[in-house]
Amino acid sequence: MFKVIVITDPESATGFRLAGSDVKEAEDSLEASLILSSLLHDEEAGIIAIREDYLANLDKSLYEQVEKCYHPVIIPIPAPRKGDEVSSYVERLLRRAIGYNVVMRS
Numbered sequence: 001m002f003k004v005i006v007i008t009d010p011e012s013a014t015g016f017r018l019a020g021s022d023v024k025e026a027e028d029s030l031e032a033s034l035i036l037s038s039l040l041h042d043e044e045a046g047i048i049a050i051r052e053d054y055l056a057n058l059d060k061s062l063y064e065q066v067e068k069c070y071h072p073v074i075i076p077i078p079a080p081r082k083g084d085e086v087s088s089y090v091e092r093l094l095r096r097a098i099g100y101n102v103v104m105r106s
Contacts, residue, residue, distance in 0.1 A: 002046025005039060006077070007032050007054060021049075029057035036074075037062055045072040052076035 006016045006023045013023045026032035032054035039045050055076045066074050
């Protein structure tokens, strides 16, 4: 069975874990590139969701590799907007993905 893996910042990681995803935390685009590069050869990875700003900052050769691969499927996810609280960002993503408003309380 294939896994859904999310590459995101540490602040957003908990929300994705609560949604049931396997999460890899990256502090910046460089760290995300290294994680993504290793996951491209992971047989269990079915979908890799990566922050859109991390994806946009990949080096040219890795980006070309991502463009050519059909497995795993790489999808961008919106990065948090300035001033967004982490919980509202994750709630917005979940609402868009599953069609329900999930309220996260601390």
